[in-house]
Amino acid sequence: MGIGSRSSTNRKPSDSMRLIMTTFVGIVFGFFIGVSFPALTTKLNLPSSLLPAIDISYIQEKYAGGNAPSFVKNNNSISSKHQLINDTLKIWVPSNPRGAERLPPEIIEAETDLYLRRLWGQPSEDLTSKPKYLVTFTVGYSQRYNIDANVKKFSENFTIVLFHYDGKTTEWGEFEWSKRAIHVSVRKQTKWWYAKRFLHPDIVAPYDYIFIWDEDLGVEHFNAEEYLKLVKKHGLEISQPGLEPNKGLTWQMTKRRGDREVHKETEEKPGWCSDPHLPPCAAFVEIMAPVFSRDAWHCVWHMIQNDLVHGWGLDFALRKCVEPAHEKIGVVDSQWIIHQSVPSLGNQGESQSGKAPWQGLNLPYGLLHLSCIQEKYIDSSITSQDQFPSDATKIWVPTNPRGAERLPPGIVNAESDLFLRRLWGLPSEDLTFKPKYLVTFTVGYEQKKNIDAAVKKFSKDFTILLFHYDGRTTEWDEFEWSKQAIHVSVHKQTKWWYAKRFLHPDIVVPYDYIFMWDEDLGVENFNAEEYLKLVRKHGLEISQPALEPSKSTKAVCWNMTRRREHSEVHKEAVEPGKCKYPLLPPCAAFVEIMAPVFSRNAWRCVWHMIQNEFVHGWGLDFAFRKCVEPAHEKIGVVDAQWIVHQGIPSLGNQGEAQTTGKPAWRAVKERCGMEWRMFQGRLTNAEKGYYKSKGIDFSNLLVHN
Structure with missing residues (x-):
């Protein structure tokens, strides 16, 4: 009895301690099970009866064609009844491009190219080479021989794009290179209208340099590959070939100089340049034959206005896209061209109030376009609050589209349209209605x-x-x-x-x-x-x-x-x-x-x-x-x-x-x-x-x- 009594007395504290410890461990274990439940359900093949809160229908949507969790296959009856805990399995990536937040990042192709593909064979074998540069010409069929001469100055390293303002494209098939070119035809539209609609920075991203040229350029003394060697050597982001001075020039800056490879500044008529580092004495090229680096084009594209189709004023504003502009914008003298001044675009206008078609495209509407873009730029610059911390005169807006951070937000046109515009008259009166x-x-x-x-x-x-x-x-x-x-x-x-x-x-x-x-x-x-x-x-x-x-x-x-x-x-x-x-x-x-x-x-x-x-x-x-x-x-x-x-x-x-x-x-x-x-x-x-x-x-x- 004594032993039994002692034994009984000694067991009670031990049993109590075991009970307390068991209860404590159970509570802790239960707590962690509760906290960890969502994670466990994604790692274990649990019976569907244990998953009353899982939105089976959503998981089904994530795995078509058999790639579904096994518990989904075991129970379709509850597919539309329950909400996924914390939406754990839904994809939403705020850092994805706008509109693509529902996609997993690795499937997204946010940029593309203009490379031609085959219809057959392995996709990876489609391209024997990838052109590094892009050249575009805005053309009418009457200038076909001049364009043929131009194209032959560009090697296979170039993708060729023709923008046709006269509606004639099939006829260009007489040139073998035309069968590999890209043709876009919209009647009576201009180079800058085309550039805004069909040269989006995401589309031309693979190209190191983009030539956006007129159709009336003589190229006897020009070679594209040699030109780009000089562009790279002199660090030019925006450039043009020098113009032969005997063929009618507007600006001294773009006149060819015979004693050098490249020049970046000039002297103009008295009073034309308020600052020797500003246009038209520096940081300036014309709009007839500009060449842009990929990064510069990213910015310039966003500055092109949807309603201003002639591009007047852009030449004075290109400097906003590179820094320092007077060093990164220049004219290549040793690869030069002749401006033939063929008034082909003017002939696409319409007679207005007894005026010839070309008059409706020139003054005063050309100057109107110039004043419009300058006014827009000045107004938006004044209202911009985002600037370089180190220089209060420089604009830097991180919330702008990529590549356009140097521009004041009010001038940025990040979206465009496919609405056809007139070549004459007030831009605000171009569209009598807009297709929906x-x-x-x-x-x-x-x-x-x-x-x-x-x-x-x-x-x-x-x-x-x-x-x-x-x-x-x-x-x-x-x-x-x-x-x-x-x-x-x-x-x-x-x-x-x-x-x-x-x-x-x-x-x-x-x-x-x-x-x-x-x-x-x-x-x-x-x-x-x-x-x-x-x-x-x-x-x-x-x-x-x-x-x-x-x-x-x-x-x-x-x-x-x-x-x-x-x-x-x-x-x-x-x-x-x-x-x-x-x-x-x-x-x-x-x-x-x-x-x-x-x-x-x-x-x-x-x-x-x-x-x-x-x-x-x-x-x-x-x-x-x-x-x-x-x-x-x-x-x-x-x-x-x-x-x-x-x-x-x-x-x-x-x-x-x-x-x-x-x-x-x-x-x-x-x-x-x-x-x-x-x-x-x-x-x-x-x-x-x-x-x-x-x-x-x-x-x-x-x-x-």
């Missing part, structure tokens, strides 16, 4: 009648833009609407190649909706204005007209895009055996790439997702959903306005027969499939990279098919 929508067609001339029928379904509220893959543009003038359209012609390039280069979000920003259509669509039962009414009514950000399967020459591949009778719009479909998740493509959040329609905001995101070397766009249709939220509600098919897919293999016919003996169309199709797989791989890896950067380990949750 944009429609693009990628076309060959053989489909002219089909495109004519399609264009007539779009009202004057639409800007019409044709991308020509066959090099034939002038022939389209048989249609009156073609003379007001914008034409871009590059041999054997695709819709998505064009879209990446010529539909930059900053350029198409005035348009509420952007239609990107193929050429082989029957539109008898389609009306664009009625279509957009339904798009707005149903809150669609990305859409397409339904496809009528009974009339389409080519079978409708997806039930999602098949027309439904007695329906305005549908957003979901049933695809037996093709859809693991009902709110993911191709059963929802899905349209095809033949006739998509994007809202302004959706396009800003989609543009950043298009990869530069993937020209066919395969895989994009399954990824559009990344750009809107919730995708299954904001992506849909409009049944009440429907089209017919005629299935004409025009693009395949632009391929080339392979040495393996494959027909052209098969090699193109193989490239399409290759791009699909590569794009899906990039997107998956980009999302993995994003989650890894956030400390979320998905390695145990991904199921790879």
Whole structure:
């Protein structure tokens, strides 16, 4: 008894201590489990019954085609009932380019190029070389021989771009180099109008130097490669070749000097220069033949005003973009040109009040443009509060667009438009109305009648833009609407190649909706204005007209895009055996790439997702959903306005027969499939990279098919 009594007495404190310790450890363990629960659920393959608060539908959206967490596959029934804890899995990157915040950073292509791509073969093998420089000429066909002489002064290190103000482009095919050039044709538009719309800094980013030249320059004593050697040697960011002094000069600064390679300052007439380091005595080149470094162009582009098309006044303001301007702006004397002063642009004007056409383009409106830009610059400089701390007279605005920090915010035009301007009259009176929508067609001339029928379904509220893959543009003038359209012609390039280069979000920003259509669509039962009414009514950000399967020459591949009778719009479909998740493509959040329609905001995101070397766009249709939220509600098919897919293999016919003996169309199709797989791989890896950067380990949750 005594032992038992002693034993009992000794155990009670020990048991109590164990109970206390067990309780304490349990509380601590439970606390850490509670705190760590969100992280644990991303690392462990937990049963769905233990995850009542996880938004399964959102995770489904992140992993299409089988790349989904296993607990999602085990339970679809709760897919739309619950909210993700703290939105842990949603992608939102504020440091991404504006509009692309929903994308993982590694998939974003914020800059592109003007390199021509093949339609077949490995994308990585498309380019045997990458041009380092860009030269543009604004031309009329009557100056073709002079331009031919100019182009021959530029080596294969240059991409050639011609801006056509007279509507004649096909005719340039007589020159072999023209078949590799990029042609943009818009009637009666100027060099600076073109430059603002088609030379966005994000598009020309690969080029070290950009030549923006007139058509009337004699180049007998000029060599582009030698010119650039001197530009680099003397540290010039903005330059021009010297002008032969015997051919009519306006400024002493741009007159060629025979005793030196480069000069950066001069003496002008008494009273012309208030400061020897300011224009026109220094820091000055003319607008007829300027050459910009990449960084300088970044700034100058933002200073070009959308409504001032002649560029007068820019020459005096270029100095705002480099520092110190009197050292980084100069004239190259040993590579010189002759200004032939051909009044070709003046002849594009119209007679006004009995005046000749050229008079409407010159005084007083030329001086009006000069005074306008000077007034805008002075006003915006006065109101700018951001300056260099060390120099109160210098402007530096970190919140300005990249490259334009030296400019006062009031002068910065970070966005543009595709509205056609007059060459005469007050700029404020150019536009009697502004189109609200944009429609693009990628076309060959053989489909002219089909495109004519399609264009007539779009009202004057639409800007019409044709991308020509066959090099034939002038022939389209048989249609009156073609003379007001914008034409871009590059041999054997695709819709998505064009879209990446010529539909930059900053350029198409005035348009509420952007239609990107193929050429082989029957539109008898389609009306664009009625279509957009339904798009707005149903809150669609990305859409397409339904496809009528009974009339389409080519079978409708997806039930999602098949027309439904007695329906305005549908957003979901049933695809037996093709859809693991009902709110993911191709059963929802899905349209095809033949006739998509994007809202302004959706396009800003989609543009950043298009990869530069993937020209066919395969895989994009399954990824559009990344750009809107919730995708299954904001992506849909409009049944009440429907089209017919005629299935004409025009693009395949632009391929080339392979040495393996494959027909052209098969090699193109193989490239399409290759791009699909590569794009899906990039997107998956980009999302993995994003989650890894956030400390979320998905390695145990991904199921790879």
